[in-house]
Amino acid sequence: MIYSADSQVILSLCSHLGLSSQSDVSPLSTREWNSVARRLYANTIQPEELLHIETSQLFDLLDQDEPLIKRITALLSRSGSLAIELERLESLGIEVLTRADTDYPVRYKQRLKENAPVLLYYSGERALLGQPGIAIVGSRNLDEIGQLAAQFVGNACGLSGLVLYSGGARGVDNLSMTASLEARGNAVGILADSLEKTIRNPEYRNYLEKRELCLATPYSPSASFNVGAAMGRNRLIYALADYAIVVASDFEKGGTWAGATEALKAKWLPVFALQHEHMPLGNTKLIERGAIPFPYPFEGHYSELQVWLHSHSPIPEDDSEQLSLFS
């Protein structure tokens, strides 16, 4: 993959690639990059041009304090080692999208605005990111109904040409994703775990090779799972899909609850919660807070799922944005 000059600058500034773990220079956080990007935008300067600007001028241009300017200069000057690291990732099947790429998922920018991840590492078919589809979320430990529901939704997505979005973890994610893929459909997993490690899983590798699956993460591909990462990526699952179905959630604890309440509040997309006799407390409470009940077992044919979700969704408040999602 050829990285554009703008993307290379963003990668130098915001990724850990080519930095040692003990390095005293850390890459820019999303917030820091946003503030730099705003200044660049205001001055109609492309990120690429940062490479050719004297340090002294950077102070005026970026209006940042000295430590940050120093970090920026240090980070920018590592394009050589960055290239070596990018090449290594590419040989493993991993590439990166930056906010400056035309292929970067539009929905992230529309829905997450400045919280859209600056970098997205991915393996497999990147064109799947943001295609019409259903997000499925829920805890790793599922009861039997939850398992059946996860498989049903995955299977329905696969058979009706919708992308199944999930977190690519064990439990509900894996069940639904596999169901979609085995039905010759597509799936996207937004990982909180190491991308480098996950793509070695023979179960996924085959689908990645056939480009029926895309696994992506905003975190360094070698970084292993941590709870903070799991929380942060939940919104990235919701923000790509047309509908979200919460299979099982705890009440007021855990990533599923946090992600679902955030999505309900942000109104990115209609959020459904699995409704059945033995549903967990979290599901009940989510429905109380505005999640749309999704009765299970589903009464219609799998091919009616999309229509059903559409007809049970509220009328979108912001037509201009939502329209683009269905076009």
Added chain:
Amino acid sequence: MTDKYHTLQLLKQMLGTEAQFRPGQWEAIEAVAIKKQRALVVQRTGWGKSMVYFLATKLLREQGAGPTLLISPLLSLMRNQIEAAERIGINARSINSDNQQEWSEIIESLQGNKCDLLLISPERLNNPDFLNKVLPGISGNIGMLVVDEAHCISDWGHDFRPDYRRIVRIITIMPKGVPVLGTTATANDRVVADIQSQLGQHLLILRGPLDRESLRLQSIRLPARAERLAWLAHNLHKFTGSGIIYCQTQADTECVADWLVERGFSAAAYHAGLKGDGDRLALEQAFLNNEVKILVATIALGMGFDKPDIGFVIHFQCPGSVIAYYQQVGRAGRALEKAYGILLVGEEDEEIQKYFIRTAFPKPEAFLDVLQALKDNDGLKLYGLLDRVNISKAMAEKVLKILEIEGAIGREKDLYFRTPNPWRYDHDRIEQVLTLRKAEMAEMQRYVDHSGCSMSFLLKALNDPFAGRCGRCANCKEQRLPETVPQTLLTEANEFLGKIAIVIKPKIQVSADLLPERVGRIPETYRNQPGRALSNYGESGWGKIVAVNKYENGEFSADLIRASVDLILNRWSLDPMPEWVCCIPSSRHPNLVPDFARTIAAQLRVPFLSALRKTRHSPEQKLMLNRSMQAQNVINSLEVTGKIPRGPVLLIDDIIDSGWTLAIAGYLLRKAGSGVVYPFVLAKATGRTG
């Protein structure tokens, strides 16, 4: 002060006040250090490319750029180069597998921005330690990338190296502002065009004349090995100074070096089979210091190996292409008035080159089998792979290397796994390259028989626009070294070849689940003693006689028996002596080896016993391509029979291939109560490797 003047002053600091730019040097420096271009320099070795990258590094560092990364197959820079660089304040370091103890210090100097030039091998770019520890230490950007021996980028080149593909991809990802300098002494138009297409059309090509004005070339056909050995003994003393003798196989380097040492020359064999980079570096150093006068080497003698006062380069066998020949012979006479390049052409050369071509690319099935095995398993180590796929270890390593470079597999430490990147076998490309290799072989033969100027033939093949009649070669001057050898020397050389005994090293490592002991090693008490082979199979002398006797005459001749007994009694110092003899049974030739072994036993005056027998008709051992398959095949098909004497035994076979038959037979005999086992074979089948 102009840039050029300033740079010239630096050059004088390095080399002395008399120094001037060689033609093309300034242009190359200007291209990368001033204009920040990407340039490919095609200049003969010894032209002074190191001056170019030292000076360019200096200029770039003065402009505040980061250190230069020099990617080179060389293990390290020459001491005199490092010293020259130091005179202009350039701190040049190298990182290789042998100097790990220096790494932390080098990382420190990189972090402190005190290292100006770092030499690494292309393989290093693939090394996790380098990527995680050293590379991030480069504070500031890589200021310039130098790719030494850039012809290795092109698979049209005579010496394509898969690792160089990775360099190309890195350069493509790298921002345009980082200058790139490729250097090579051996690139014809086709290779240059290929490099250009891979590195971008903006690549600036700087070509110089490739003629080496001190070199006197001559080609001599001498079919038999003995003739060429005799020729060396007869003529070497005519050359002054030190020199290199190139052989195409490791076995030949050992043989030629032994012969020369026996004749009183200061010679040593140099090849990839020497243990570790350290031994090779030590040998290179001894040669540089003229402590060893003649290095008998395979092409493993590093590209770019730079000794300015090499007086002669003699080829004991013919290389596969004119380009390869030019590169090797071009090591001679870099700083001498007069040097010799003598090409001896033998009867076995074509066979060897055909073998190299045949094995240059692993077969498609090898790739597919390896990929399938990796796909079926969640990652495998090399030996795990060999348990599942019937290919040789060397071939497996080649396959893994290519697949890794092409992104089809990844590696974590020694564990290989399939990546999601799609992969296919590029039939057309490989066919094209093989056709080209055959054409190159034919061109080499035309060189040998060319009656016009030899140097101009070489230069034209390299598309050197400056090529002309040299006036120095044997054809131009009609002044030749003798092309025949004295009969007495020839007889001695034949006797020498007849006496060669090859040591068979005992096998130790086995797959953990092979033996009932369930350990990864043959227990020490069950291991063979070091054995002997009378000859290399098929080579002129005994090796050829063994082949003819086995497949045409159906019995081994009295001469072979005499030579074998002579080796066993007079040239082996066996202690204790064998008290009985047995042999490896064969269902294909049931009497051949037992008859031979029985005669040997009679001459040694000890009993012969048929102590081993076949349990079933197993596939021929030579069809088993790696040790896992070989060992498995033997252990399934051999068993001990009858009462086994407690004394030491001479275990005889005709030809040793992998060595597993003898290793397992020895193991079975020892377990059945025999004394120590001495393996003896008539010939060793030689895999041909560099």
